[in-house]
Structure formats: C-alpha cells, structure tokens
Amino acid sequence: MEIRHLRLVKEVASKGSLTKAMDALFLSQSALSHQLKEIETQLGAPLFHRINKRLVLTGAGKIVLDSAEKILCELEQTELSVKKYVGGDTGTIRLTTQCYTTYHWLPSLMIDFNKEFPKIEIEIYPDDTDHTEKLLLNGKIDIAIVSEKRNYPNLHYHDLFEDEMVAIVPSSHKLAKKKYLNAKDFADETLIIHSYPLHSVEVIRSVLMPAGVQPKKVMSIQVTEAVIEMVKAGLGVKVMAQWMATPYLKDRSLTAIPITKKGLFRNWYAVMFDKQESQQYLLNFIDHLKCNIAGICEVK
Structure with missing residues (x-):
C-alpha cells in the first residue's frame, strides 16, 4: 500500500462515493476507480460495499481506514513540525x-x-x-x-569579527609598563594556555615560533576564572582576547598589554552546513x- 491509497480510502469512506472524493484528491473518477481496484487487488479483499450508489466500508475496509487515519495524522504532524523547524517557529x-x-x-x-x-x-x-x-x-x-x-567543502564559514589578543599580567609585573610585548618578553615567563597542542595557540604560532622563542614554562588551564586567579598571584602570563579580558580589568589589579607593535589579531568565523x-x-x-x-x- 502507498500513501495515496490510504488517502483514497479515508476520503471515500468520508464522502461515500468516488465522485464526491474527486475534488479533495484532485483526480478524475476513473483514476480513483483504478486506484481503488489496485489496492483491493493487492490486499485480496474488497474495501467497500456498493449499496444504492453509495460506497460503504467492509470489515477489511475498516481495518485499512483505522491504519490510514493514524498514519496520515502522523504524516501531517511530521510535515507541520518540519515546516515550523525550517521557518523558525520551533527548533534548537x-x-x-x-x-x-x-x-x-x-x-x-x-x-x-x-x-x-x-x-x-x-x-x-x-x-x-x-x-x-x-x-x-x-x-x-x-x-x-x-x-x-579549514578546508571542509560541505561547510560554510561566515565572517564574524576580528579581535585583538593581549597579554594579561598583574599591574605590579615588570612587563606592565611596556607599551607592547615582543616575542623575547615571553622567554622568562610561564605562559598559561587554554589547551594543547601548542601550534593551536595563537601567540605561539604567530609570534613566538617565528622568532624562535620558547617561554620558560607552559601551563594548560581551561577554566578562565582559575587562569585569572593564577595571573593575579603572579604565577603566569595569559594571552587572551581583549573582549574576554575586559570584565577582569575593572579592579585594575591586572593590566592588558598589546602584543607586538602592530598588535596580534584573529579573525573569527561561524561555521555551519x-x-x-x-x-x-x-x-x-x-x-x-x-x-x-x-x-x-x-x-x-
């Protein structure tokens, strides 16, 4: 059985004749008659009694109608849900x-x-x-x-914004008075990063590695609040986006310093299919x- 067969049985059962079902199904009477004969042949049982020019469900027809109402209702709900999802009425x-x-x-x-x-x-x-x-x-x-x-042919990268990376140090730190930091300024410092690998860290990839400079130590901490407390305690230097750092600079215990004379900038993208x-x-x-x-x- 196909969906068109289920719609036919439901509509004919409701209207009582093929003629009255024509408008709802957008098919001619001969086409509907052919479909009805097709499904009855497939099932090996008549679905309607012909009584005084009216089509009345047989026992087999009632079984098919019960299934048709459930399946067609489920399909309608599925179509509605998809339309709402695509249109923005619902989704995640x-x-x-x-x-x-x-x-x-x-x-x-x-x-x-x-x-x-x-x-x-x-x-x-x-x-x-x-x-x-x-x-x-x-x-x-x-x-x-x-x-x-990255080169993913099925994905599209939408430009979001550009941000500047700055070094965060205690306001009492020896580097705090500098107008900007160069690669060599990190040589004697513990650099706090978010996560490995090192080549994924912007300041290492773009500033330190080209200059052949390694920090004295590298420490990975993923929780931003913990990083800030470590920097305040003088246990390391953190390079982060200016917009991320701003909320933590309000009490002036920390200082943000540009990296290199030209600054260190990143481009951000939103990726989707x-x-x-x-x-x-x-x-x-x-x-x-x-x-x-x-x-x-x-x-x-």
Whole structure:
C-alpha cells in the first residue's frame, strides 16, 4: 500500500462515493476507480460495499481506514513540525566555540534572539576540541565558532569579527609598563594556555615560533576564572582576547598589554552546513553573535 491509497480510502469512506472524493484528491473518477481496484487487488479483499450508489466500508475496509487515519495524522504532524523547524517557529541551535569557558555574552544574546524566535532553544556543547568542525560533520552541533578556516567543502564559514589578543599580567609585573610585548618578553615567563597542542595557540604560532622563542614554562588551564586567579598571584602570563579580558580589568589589579607593535589579531568565523542556510533563524543567530560579541549590529 502507498500513501495515496490510504488517502483514497479515508476520503471515500468520508464522502461515500468516488465522485464526491474527486475534488479533495484532485483526480478524475476513473483514476480513483483504478486506484481503488489496485489496492483491493493487492490486499485480496474488497474495501467497500456498493449499496444504492453509495460506497460503504467492509470489515477489511475498516481495518485499512483505522491504519490510514493514524498514519496520515502522523504524516501531517511530521510535515507541520518540519515546516515550523525550517521557518523558525520551533527548533534548537546546538553551539560550540573554541573559547567555550567564556560565555558572558550569551545571556544578552539569548534575550535579543528570543525576541524574534521565542521557540528556538540554544544549547551549549561543552566540548574541548581542536577540530570543532568535526562535531558539525558528525551531526552533534549546528554552529561552531572558530578562529581558523579549514578546508571542509560541505561547510560554510561566515565572517564574524576580528579581535585583538593581549597579554594579561598583574599591574605590579615588570612587563606592565611596556607599551607592547615582543616575542623575547615571553622567554622568562610561564605562559598559561587554554589547551594543547601548542601550534593551536595563537601567540605561539604567530609570534613566538617565528622568532624562535620558547617561554620558560607552559601551563594548560581551561577554566578562565582559575587562569585569572593564577595571573593575579603572579604565577603566569595569559594571552587572551581583549573582549574576554575586559570584565577582569575593572579592579585594575591586572593590566592588558598589546602584543607586538602592530598588535596580534584573529579573525573569527561561524561555521555551519551550506544546506542549513535555508533555516533563517540560524543566519539570524549569526548576526546576533556579531552584535553581542563584537558590537557589530547588523541584525536584519
């Protein structure tokens, strides 16, 4: 049996004749008669009694009708759910980012975004990985925020913003008075990083390695608040984005110093599947990211 057969049985049972079912099914009477004969032949049983020009369900027909009503109802609900999902009436955005321990921008983003899409939920995938795109390809997330473009033909990288990396040191530190830091300034310092491998750390990859400089020690700490306390205690230097550092500079116990005379900058991207661009709320969410993280408000 096919879906068209189920629709035929339901409509004929409701209307009582093929003629009255024509308009609802958009088929001629001869086409409907052919379909009815087809399904009855396939099942090996008549589905309707012909009584005074009216079609009345047989016992076999009632069995088919019961199944038809359940299956067609389920299909209608599925179609409705998919349309709501694509249109933004309902859905979930699963998000991860390379700087996943710092989400102080998330509450304001959710408030703004939910004004337009109140039934879209935002879920954070708290995974620490050097290849967040793999989570996309494995179907675990919908959007990844990354600071490096990679060659994945099925993924699209949306430009988000550029941020500046700065070194965070105690205000009493010997480096605190410098206008900017060069590679050699890290040679005698413990550098606190978020995670390995070292080549994924921007300051190491872009500044220290080209200059042939290694820090005295490298320490990996993933929790931002713990990093800040370590720096305050004079146990290391942390390089982080200026926008991430700003909330921790208010009491002036810490100082942010530019790296190199030209500064150290990164580009950030929101990555998603190309085919997901039909879901407007995902694109809208990316615009809200620009507004809430970088202050670049282009929400349409």
